[in-house]
Each structure stands twice: as C-alpha cells, then as structure tokens.
Amino acid sequence: MPEPVGFFTDTTVCIGCKACQVACHQWNDLPAGRGERTSLPVLSGDSYDNTGSFSDVNWRHVKFIEKFSPDPNRREAAWLMMSDVCKHCVNAPCLEVCPTGAILRTEFDTVYIHEPACNGCRDCISACPFGVIHMSETQHVAQKCTFCYDRLQHNLAPACAQACPTQSIVFGTQDQLQRRARERLDQLHRDGVSEAYLYGADESVLGGLNAFYLLVDRPETYGLPSNPQLPSRRVPASSLWSILTALLAALGMLFAFRDRTKRSGQAAPNPPSSETSTPHPTEGRA
Amino acid sequence: MNLFVADPDWGWWIVGYFFLGGIAAGCYFIASLLELFGQAEDQALARLGYCIAFPLVLVCGLFLVLDLNRPERFWHMLLQSEVVHEAFEQGWPWSAAGWEWMVYAPMLKEWSPMSIGAWAVFLFGGFSFASCWAGVWPAGRIARLLNWRVLRWPWRLAGSGVGFFVASYTGVLLAATNQPIWSQTDWLGALFLCSATSTALAALVLLGRRPHVRDRLWRLDRAEIGAVGLELVVFLVFLVSLWSWLPALLSFPMGWLLVGAPLTVGMAIPLALRLGWLGTRLARPLVHATLVLAGGFLLRYAVVMTPPALLEHRRAITVEAAGESRTPAGWFVVSPEDSRPRDGGEGASALNRPPALEPRSKVFVADEGDKVTR
Numbered sequence: 001m002p003e004p005v006g007f008f009t010d011t012t013v014c015i016g017c018k019a020c021q022v023a024c025h026q027w028n029d030l031p032a033g034r035g036e037r038t039s040l041p042v043l044s045g046d047s048y049d050n051t052g053s054f055s056d057v058n059w060r061h062v063k064f065i066e067k068f069s070p071d072p073n074r075r076e077a078a079w080l081m082m083s084d085v086c087k088h089c090v091n092a093p094c095l096e097v098c099p100t101g102a103i104l105r106t107e108f109d110t111v112y113i114h115e116p117a118c119n120g121c122r123d124c125i126s127a128c129p130f131g132v133i134h135m136s137e138t139q140h141v142a143q144k145c146t147f148c149y150d151r152l153q154h155n156l157a158p159a160c161a162q163a164c165p166t167q168s169i170v171f172g173t174q175d176q177l178q179r180r181a182r183e184r185l186d187q188l189h190r191d192g193v194s195e196a197y198l199y200g201a202d203e204s205v206l207g208g209l210n211a212f213y214l215l216v217d218r219p220e221t222y223g224l225p226s227n228p229q230l231p232s233r234r235v236p237a238s239s240l241w242s243i244l245t246a247l248l249a250a251l252g253m254l255f256a257f258r259d260r261t262k263r264s265g266q267a268a269p270n271p272p273s274s275e276t277s278t279p280h281p282t283e284g285r286a
Numbered sequence: 287m288n289l290f291v292a293d294p295d296w297g298w299w300i301v302g303y304f305f306l307g308g309i310a311a312g313c314y315f316i317a318s319l320l321e322l323f324g325q326a327e328d329q330a331l332a333r334l335g336y337c338i339a340f341p342l343v344l345v346c347g348l349f350l351v352l353d354l355n356r357p358e359r360f361w362h363m364l365l366q367s368e369v370v371h372e373a374f375e376q377g378w379p380w381s382a383a384g385w386e387w388m389v390y391a392p393m394l395k396e397w398s399p400m401s402i403g404a405w406a407v408f409l410f411g412g413f414s415f416a417s418c419w420a421g422v423w424p425a426g427r428i429a430r431l432l433n434w435r436v437l438r439w440p441w442r443l444a445g446s447g448v449g450f451f452v453a454s455y456t457g458v459l460l461a462a463t464n465q466p467i468w469s470q471t472d473w474l475g476a477l478f479l480c481s482a483t484s485t486a487l488a489a490l491v492l493l494g495r496r497p498h499v500r501d502r503l504w505r506l507d508r509a510e511i512g513a514v515g516l517e518l519v520v521f522l523v524f525l526v527s528l529w530s531w532l533p534a535l536l537s538f539p540m541g542w543l544l545v546g547a548p549l550t551v552g553m554a555i556p557l558a559l560r561l562g563w564l565g566t567r568l569a570r571p572l573v574h575a576t577l578v579l580a581g582g583f584l585l586r587y588a589v590v591m592t593p594p595a596l597l598e599h600r601r602a603i604t605v606e607a608a609g610e611s612r613t614p615a616g617w618f619v620v621s622p623e624d625s626r627p628r629d630g631g632e633g634a635s636a637l638n639r640p641p642a643l644e645p646r647s648k649v650f651v652a653d654e655g656d657k658v659t660r
Contacts, residue, residue, distance in 0.1 A: 004629040027648065054292070091633070093464060095625040096569040100362040101393060101402035101638025109629050112645070117638055119362045120355020122294040123400045126463035131292040140355035150647030174628060208628050231462035232397045232621035234469060238461045242454040242475035249483050249516060250446070251314065256509040257323045 004109030005152065005171055006210035007085065007161060008177040010184055011222070012196070014081040014168040014195035017049065021060045021083075023163035027148065030057045035149070056134040059145040061159055062083050062202065065221060082213070082222050083169055085160070086111065086132045086145035086199060093231050094124035094133055095146075102142070109210055110147040111175075118142050129206075129228030174210065184214060199224060287466045287531055289600040294465070296590055299353035303346050304456050304586040305485070307407070308478060309621065310342035311453035312486025313646035314414055315446040321507070322442055328505055330498040331490065333421035338489055339449075340418035343411050363404035365391045365623070366638040367476035393637060397621035399459035403452075410452045413445040431533055441519035465546075465593040467493070473524040480517035484552070485582035487513055511560050514578060518553040544588035552581010 022255035024030065044050045049064040061084045069076035088110045095103040095111055102117035103124060113124075113133075116140035125133045125142070131143045138250060158164075161171035181198055188196040195216050200209030206228055219226045317335025320328045337444075351360045359367070369391045378384025395401040420429035433442050457474030468474065487510045493502050525545065528535065535541035556574035558564045619625060623634035 088631075090628045091623050091626055096621055096634045097398045097462065098635075099393070099395060099404060100359075101368075101395075101400055101635065102362075102364060104635045104639060104643070105632055106643065112643065114638075114640065114643065117359075117362060117367045118356070119359035121353075121363070121400065122296065122355070123398075123459075123463075125292050126294040126296070126465050126468075129291060129464035131287050131290050134292060135295070135355055146645060149643070150645045150649055153645075153647075154649045154651070156649065160646075167522065183381075198391065203637060207626060210628075220290075222291050225290055225464075228288060228464060229469070230621070230624055231464065231469075232619075232624055234395065234461040234472065235458060235620055236618040238458040238475045239633075240457060241472055242479055243328040245476035245516070245520060246450040246454065249479065249513065250315070250450070252512040252516065253319050253483075254323055256507075256512055257320060257505065261650050266391050 002108050002152075003173040004176070004210065005147075005172065006088065006109075006174050006177050007158075007171055008181045008212060008214070009083055010170070010181075010202075010212060010214045011080065011082040012188065012193070012216060013140050013166045014083055015166055016062055016064055016079070016081040017165060018062045019163040019165055020160035020169055021051070021058065021062055024055050024060045024145070026056070027151075027159035028059065028146070030059065032057070035105065054084070054132050054134060056136040056143040058141070063223060065223075067217075067221075078199075080216075080217060080221065083160070083164075084130075084223070085211055087130060087148070087206075087212075088145075088147055088210035089206040089208075090203075090210065091230050093127040093129060093206070093228070097123045097127040097231050099123060101150075106147075106149060106152075108149075110149065110152070112146055112149050113142050114142060115139065115141045127231045129225050133224075157209040172241070177212075181212070181214060188214075287470060287534065287599060288464050289466055291464050291466070291597070293594045293597055295594075296353070299349045301587050301590050303349040303353070304590065305583050306342045306349070307346045307456065308482030308582065308586070309485050310339040310346060311407040311410065311413065311449040311451075312482040312484075313342075313489060314339040314410070314417070315415070315449040315453075316376075316483070316486055316490065316506075316509070318442040322439065323510075324505065328502055329333050329424075329507050331494060331502045331505065334494055335486075335490060336414065336417040336421040338486075338493060341416040343407070343414050347407065347411060351492065358636040362393070363401070364393055364408060366393045368638050368640040372641070378516070395637065396633070397623075399455050399462050403455045403459060406448055406451045406455060410445075410448045413441075413448055417445065449619065450479065454479035457503070460589065467528065467531065467592050467598050468589075471524055471527040473520060473527050474624060477517070477520050477585070479526050480513065480520045481548075481552070481582045481585050483577050484510070484513040484517050488578035488582075491571050492579070498511075501559050510574075510578075511557070514553055514557045514560070518549075518557060521549055521553060524619075534596070535592070538595055538599045540588065540592050543584070544592050548581045548585035550581075551584055552578055556581070 040159040044052055047064050047066070049062065054061050062110050063084055064083045065080040067078045067080060082281045090110045095105060099121060100119055102114050104112050106112050116139060119148055120135060120140050133142050134142045151158055157171045161169045170177060172250055178201060181201055185196055185198060193216060196214060198212060199205065199215050199219055200212035202208060215222055313335040317332040320332040320335070324332065351357045354360055369387055373384045373387035373391060374646065376383040376387055378388050383418035393401065396403060416428055420426065420432045423429060431437060450518045454475040457476070460468040460474050461472060463469050487506050490506060491503055494500060535545065559574045621634055628631040
C-alpha cells in the first residue's frame with residue numbers, strides 16, 4: 001500500500017513565476033481560456049494575478065497578494081505570493097457530500113473526481129471551503145486538481161512540483177513533508193520571522209490537509225478560511241430542530257382539526273354542513 | 287463567515303424545486319392528517335391535497351433533473367453507476383452474476399442530505415402517486431388497498447413522515463455546506479418546513495374554491511393562523527441565529543430582501559389580515575393565501591440567492607466579519623469522514639468505486655519498468 005503523499009508549499013520562497021500553473025495546464029491539457037468564446041486568457045488589469053481564482057481550467061492558482069502600509073501614501077509595499085491548489089483534505093467536505101460517489105479517495109490518500117460518475121449536481125462546490133471545485137463548461141462535470149494521479153501511479157512527481165524552480169512546492173510522503181516543514185519553520189523562527197506558521201499540517205484544519213502551507217500572515221490574507229468545517233457537522237443540529245418543528249406543526253394541525261371535529265360533532269355545528277354555496281367564514285367580514 | 291468559497295450556481299430550478307416541493311410535501315401531510323383525524327366530509331379536501339402533491343412532485347423531479355449539468359446521469363443519485371455498469375458487463379438481467387452486482391447498486395450516503403433527499407423525493411413520488419390515484423378513483427383497487435384496515439394508518443403516517451422530510455431536508459442540505467449564511471444557521475430546515483406548511487394551506491385555499499371542497503375550507507382556518515404564526519416565530523429565531531452577520535447581510539439589496547420580504551409579505555401582513563388587525567376590506571382568503579404563497583417563494587428565492595450576492599460583495603464586507611468562523615460543535619458524528627485520521631481508509635468514499643481507476647494519462651510505458659513521458 002503506498003504511503004500518503006502531499007504538497008508542502010513554502011510561500012516564503014514563492015516568486016510568482018507561475019511555472020506550476022503552466023505545468024499543470026500543459027500536463028492536464030487544460031486550455032488557457034474557458035471554452036470557445038474566451039479562448040485567450042483575459043488580463044485582469046489590476047494585478048499580475050491574471051487568472052484571478054481557481055476555475056475549471058485553472059487547477060492551480062498563483063496568488064499575488066499586495067500588502068501596503070496603512071499610511072496614506074502607502075510608503076511600504078510588499079507582495080505575498082502563494083501557489084494555491086486543492087488541499088486534498090484528510091476529512092474532505094466535497095467527498096463527504098458527493099451524492100453520486102464520484103469523488104473518491106485514492107490509495108495515495110488524495111482526493112480524485114472520477115468524471116464518468118459525476119452528474120453535475122454541484123454539491124461539492126457548495127461544500128468546498130476553499131473554492132477549489134468548478135464545473136467544466138465543456139464536459140459539464142466537476143473539475144479540480146487530480147494530484148496528477150496518473151503520474152503518481154507511475155512513481156512520478158506531480159507536474160507542478162516538478163516544475164517549481166524554487167522548491168516552494170515540495171512533493172513527498174507526509175512523513176517527509178512534515179519533517180521538512182518543521183525544520184523550515186524552526187529555521188525561520190531562528191531567523192526572526194516569528195510570524196511564520198504552518199497551515200493545515202496538523203489535524204486542526206479538516207483533520208489535516210495533505211497539501212499544507214507555510215504562511216507568514218493570517219489565513220484570510222491568503223484567501224484561506226481559518227476554521228473550515230465538515231458539512232455533516234451541521235446535520236444533527238439542523239435535523240433536530242427540523243424534527244421538533246415538524247412535531248410542533250403536526251400537533252398544531254391535529255389540534256386545529258380535532259378541536260373543530262368535537263365542536264361540529266355537537267348539537268350546533270359551526271359552520272353549517274350544507275354543501276351549497278356556503279361562504280368562507282372570513283369572507284363574511286368583508 | 288467563509289467568503290472564500292465558490293458559488294455552486296444553484297438558480298431558478300432549485301428555487302422552483304424548493305418552493306413547489308414544499309407545497310407538495312405540505313399538501314400531502316395535511317391531507318393525510320385530515321384523512322386520519324378529520325371527518326367524513328373532509329375527504330374531498332384531503333383528495334385535493336393528494337392531487338396537488340403528485341403533479342407538483344413530478345414537476346419538482348423535472349426541475350431537479352434539469353438543474354444537473356449532466357441531466358442524463360440523474361439516476362447516479364439513486365444507483366451506483368460503476369456497479370450498474372459492472373452488472374451489465376456481467377449480463378444483467380439475464381445472469382445470476384449480473385444480479386449479484388445489481389443488488390448492491392443502490393446509492394445512499396445517509397450523512398449527505400442530497401443523497402438521502404434524492405431517495406426521499408423518489409419515495410415521496412410513489413406515496414403521492416398512489417394517494418392521488420386513490421383520490422381520483424375512490425372505488426378503485428388502489429383506494430381499497432390504501433383504506434384497508436391494516437394499511438390505513440401506517441401508509442398515511444409513513445407518507446406524512448416522508449412529506450415532512452421532503453419539506454425540511456432542503457434547508458438541512460443548505461446548512462450542510464460551507465457557503466456563507468447557509469452554513470451559519472441550524473434553522474433553515476425548520477424554517478422551510480414551516481413555510482411548506484403555510485404555503486400548502488394557502489394552495490389548498492386557492493385551489494379548493496369549488497363545490498364539495500369550498501364548504502370545508504373553514505377546517506383549515508386555525509391551521510392557517512397557527513402555521514403562519516409558527517413560521518413567523520421560526521423566522522425570527524433564524525434571524526437571531528444570524529445576528530452577528532446581520533450588518534454584513536444588510537449591506538446589499540439581496541440581504542434586505544432576505545430579512546424583509548418573507549417576513550412582511552408572507553408572514554406579518556397575512557397574519558395581521560387573518561386576525562383582523564388591518565381592517566376587514568382585504569381580509570379575504572384569496573388575498574392572504576396569495577400573500578403567503580408569494581412570501582414562501584420570496585423566502586426560497588432570497589435564501590438561495592443571498593450567498594452568491596454576498597460573495598459578489600465580498601470585497602466590501604469587513605475583514606473582521608470575513609475572518610471569524612464559528613467552531614463546529616461535532617457533538618454527534620454522523621459521517622465516516624468525520625475525524626478520519628490521515629491514511630485512515632476510504633472514509634466517505636467507499637461507495638461507487640470502480641474496479642480500477644484509470645485516469646487519462648500522458649505517461650507512456652515503453653515496456654515494464656521503463657516509463658517515458660511525452
């Protein structure tokens with residue numbers, strides 16, 4: 001049985017070259033645009049981040065996060081860069097809710113969409129807390145990073161990790177990655193970068209993220225939720241309130257129906273039981 | 287509130303399904319309760335309930351299929367597509383081996399509201415079909431079967447149970463996501479159930495204006511007031527559960543629609559009319575029934591459309607509101623995915639696994655052990 005694998009992404013050494021994005025497009029035959037009408041990429045015009053977000057054809061997304069000092073002239077400016085990807089969560093919300101069983105966990109502990117089973121219900125999109133999954137406009141099924149499952153099956157590293165020139169994206173087994181991430185974190189702390197921390201390396205985020213990150217700012221700055229949740233955790237409480245409300249509604253209706261039954265069973269039923277054109281009681285008020 | 291999610295693009299088909307599905311489910315359980323606890327004269331009203339429920343559930347099924355990006359694969363919700371393919375490979379239905387596969391084909395993830403909801407809608411279709419048939423042909427074989435002493439109570443109670451489920455699971459389904467607002471409250475299921483009851487009563491009042499039925503509509507009077515009153519209370523609790531997010535919600539028009547429209551159009555005004563607080567000129571069943579229906583539709587529309595609108599305005603929402611996230615309780619584990627350890631097996635993905643996953647690949651294997659990529 002293969003060991004669980006993952007990505008350790010050290011955002012402090014990302015230079016925003018987008019080699020990972022290009023490699024992902026190239027290996028997976030992803031077009032530059034989305035379909036026939038937009039066959040060329042559209043420049044955002046306000047950032048070097050021209051793809052803007054994940055999409056059905058952008059399974060990797062290099063974020064350029066512009067940070068400015070709060071003074072009116074914005075004297076200090078800096079970029080945070082981060083190559084974002086599906087996190088292949090240990091407790092995966094998309095996989096949990098998928099009603100067709102199209103989202104599967106592989107022998108490498110990664111999360112994979114088996115396209116022939118997907119019917120495009122989009123429940124996985126609503127469940128993913130990272131906005132990773134999108135619908136293909138050409139195949140009409142859910143799309144996301146496959147962790148280069150085909151390459152893993154042949155003992156090859158995923159295309160993005162292989163292309164990364166600064167080793168910001170490191171591929172390996174979880175044991176190797178965890179060790180390497182701790183060493184890097186210790187090194188940064190020793191060098192005075194006290195704000196550095198690991199996001200998703202431990203169980204606190206969805207049981208752990210197989211693709212985890214070294215960050216130097218709040219998760220939200222990078223467009224990552226600080227405490228995403230598994231959808232099923234909402235089910236018990238929501239169901240309980242629904243059941244109690246259903247019981248209340250049923251009892252209310254029984255009361256409404258039964259009470260009138262008793263009254264109409266008495267000597268003077270109200271309203272009359274004639275089947276002619278008896279008006280609705282409320283209409284009498286008009 | 288997590289504003290980093292993608293929009294699932296659930297639009298008009300889903301709004302229509304939530305609205306009509308609620309009316310269908312409500313009509314069914316009201317009709318069942320009337321049959322069980324009403325008088326002999328109420329049977330015509332009960333039949334009307336069944337005859338509203340069945341066509342509507344058909345329309346709902348159509349809406350759900352049309353909403354899928356691959357409508358021809360709608361059956362994947364109910365059957366494991368990989369298992370069905372394997373059964374056909376084994377010669378189903380002409381071979382024992384095919385049947386051995388087929389018996390394992392049903393697809394059910396009981397922790398996923400959409401999965402269990404698909405079965406509930408399917409079952410509800412069966413219940414409403416049989417009851418509607420019995421209503422249209424009261425002397426027929428199906429009617430005699432459903433009124434058989436042994437079946438009379440169990441059938442109606444089971445049908446009502448499925449009806450209540452269909453009326454409320456849609457709200458639980460929205461809560462079981464990571465979308466803003468939907469996943470922020472535990473009250474959507476209860477709210478949809480109340481709305482299903484009130485809109486179903488309103489539909490019965492509107493469609494029941496004909497001989498034999500019209501004379502019995504007074505039976506619904508107090509139920510109507512009670513249903514709208516309960517909906518009002520649950521709606522207020524729903525708003526309280528979103529209290530810390532109300533400023534963000536009220537910073538754009540759709541948020542105002544969610545907070546204001548169902549409350550006024552569908553609950554406060556009809557209730558005030560019903561209780562005679564707004565004079566008598568407009569206090570007609572047609573007026574408040576129409577308002578309740580309009581309010582129920584606005585509720586579904588605003589609930590479904592608010593998260594996409596919120597995501598569109600995400601840059602304008604304060605960082606504090608965006609940054610906070612409610613800690614999940616996790617007090618009752620329903621899913622094998624919950625608390626699954628790293629490398630802890632298939633988790634929630636045990637169903638519908640093909641014998642071997644063979645992804646599209648550019649890896650070219652020249653001969654064993656010698657891999658070449660192009």
